[in-house]
Amino acid sequence: MNTVLYRGGTVRAEGAAPATAMLVDGSVIAWVGRDDVAPAADTVVDLAGALVTPAFVDAHVHCTATGLALDGLDLSTAGTLAEALRLLETQVRKDRGAAVLGHGWDETRWPEGRPPTRQEVDRASYGGVVYLSRIDSHSAVVSSALLAAVPGARGLPGFDESGWLRQAAHHAVRRVARETLSAGQRAVAQRTTRRRAAELGIGCLHEMGGPDISGAEDLRALLTLASEEPGPEIIAYWGALGGIDAARGLGAVGAAGDLFVDGSIGSHTASVHRPYVDKDTCGERYLERAATAKHIVACLESGLQAGFHAIGDAAIGFLVNECYADAALAMGERWPSRTRHRMEHAEMVDDQLIARMAELGIVASVQPAFDAAWGGRSGMYARRLGVERALTMNPLAAMQAAGVVLALGSDSPVTPLDPWGTVRAAVHHRTPGAGITAEQAFAAHTTGGWRAAGRTGEGALAPGAPATFAVWAGDAIAAGATLPALEPHGEPPACLRTVVRGVPIHDLEGALG
The missing domain is CATH 3.20.20.140 (Metal-dependent hydrolases)
Structure with missing residues (x-):
């Protein structure tokens, strides 16, 4: 089994003064200590002053929705209602008539003080199928074409003719909107999220699945992808009342x-x-x-x-x-x-x-x-x-x-x-x-x-613990410090490498040789 020695930096070690070196043996941490007493290893990585910490755990995410926002229509950047509608029209043209699932509008940040109406969405989308979730994901504005595919929505709590749907009406329309995604589109979105998380030093994501928010097939596909491809670990939850058997069948740790x-x-x-x-x-x-x-x-x-x-x-x-x-x-x-x-x-x-x-x-x-x-x-x-x-x-x-x-956590894409x-x-x-x-x-x-998630003994850099950690550029961190300064408007340190159970899932090109 290959051993890797990280040396020449600062290691945020469990229960000890900061160390300068760490030995990884396969999927676990074998030793933590000082450079001058470090054991031999098959591979030596010169940290060059970098900081090693446990990888982050984001305890609340929605992987598919996050990937769609990262790759597609993100309305959180829109400064006005008019700008949001322009972004929607641009996305519709780019997608050439395909359904558009956008996210992130926040009417409280706009001078107009309101969301788009269904009629405005229809005009901007040329009558297409559109689902635009609010920044909190608890309501959405939808197009007439999408609403027509869910005729029962008009009789549900939370329905409004303006197209701004809440409560059960929103849940019903969201279920139909997500069915417009192909398996390929879903996989691309999930890969995008896992890749972005790895780039940020995140080693584990808690996926919040459920029948109303994403669906069983979405969660099943995510867990399959995570088992087959390197990336942050996925811990799954299934949010359904009485959904014990479904949660177990999906591999979730909790209903x-x-x-x-x-x-x-x-x-x-x-x-x-x-x-x-x-x-x-x-x-x-x-x-x-x-x-x-x-x-x-x-x-x-x-x-x-x-x-x-x-x-x-x-x-x-x-x-x-x-x-x-x-x-x-x-x-x-x-x-x-x-x-x-x-x-x-x-x-x-x-x-x-x-x-x-x-x-x-x-x-x-x-x-x-x-x-x-x-x-x-x-x-x-x-x-x-x-x-x-x-x-x-x-x-x-x-x-x-x-x-x-x-x-x-983040509740990404919220x-x-x-x-x-x-x-x-x-x-x-x-x-x-x-x-x-x-x-x-x-x-x-x-x-x-x-x-x-009920996993004690993880999240620390100590002998015997899983080798799940991140390496951060030392130029933004004071010498010997084990955390960056975290000033209100400061820049975070660059993530040079993220490792999950001994497997690198992100490497900043040229950073660690």
Whole structure:
């Protein structure tokens, strides 16, 4: 078995002062220490001052949708509604009449203050099939041609003749929109995502599949691709209520993830106790108490993780104070003390909810970039909920202090794959006092991701651990430091190499010889 010695840099080693060298033997780390006592190896890599860290884990992604946004119509760059429509028309011409699946519009950033109408989409697409998801992926504007393919959508909750669809109407149309993708197009998108993640030092992606958001064939194809081609490891979740057998059959570790209790703040569908300030609604709750508690019990009895998407305070309270309480009562002494449940997003939590999450062992799978994009006194959250509530959102420091395990992610394509940016956003929270330290944030984006999937003992550079790591250019890192400076607007270090279980999955040309 080939051994590789990395030497002449800084190694962020587990439980020790920074080392300068690391020996990899096949798929595991065999030794960590100083250059002057390094063992012999078949291959020696001169780090030339580079930093070696555990690879990142993005704990919440959508691989196909991310790849489509990277390769196709990304409306997050549009500064106006008019520009978004021009980008759509350009994409339609480029695709020569094929269905267009675009993503990323955000009407709160546009001077027009509204999304495109169905009629505007029809004109820009010359009557084509178009699906344009909002930046949060919880609503979409669709064309008349796509709507005609889903005649039942008009009778579903969340339908609007303007073409801006939410709730069940959105889910129904999204299912049909994704069926326009060929197997080849899907594979290209998934490869694009894995390649981009590898370039950023990400060694593992938690894929949030489900019947409403992506479909079983999408998840099955992704896992097959990941088993056949080098790239970041994929840990799969299947977000379907009662979907125990389906999750097992697909190879998912949990009937969890994007199992929606509610929607999003931006689409006015997150379930909140007090109405939104810019719309007379308290959002939506999609699940019922008895069925949700039954699902939790079924997951635990089958050895799968349970978990849910919950953003609003009413949704989170419903979960932890009602559903989990009922499940614990039903199981009695059989309630496992060490099983890691998951909650995706968990944005509106107070001290009582945080304490309950810690007591139940619920991992908070959080996205600090949400706060960076929409938090603070003047962001979208403040416009939707008012400043008072907005400033209480995403309290990372309080969750960390209470013992809630944090796992950081992007929810890409909602926010981009950007691990150092995610760590930076967790540190420089837009609400003073709500951020965590760089050390805590880095741990949450590495070991936290493995812990969220029930994988202890991974995410650290120590003898016997999997050789999953990233090598970073040392010119952006202070001598001897094991993390970059992470200033609010600083550039992240370049990733020179990413390795997963001993296999390089990314190499910056010419960087390491």
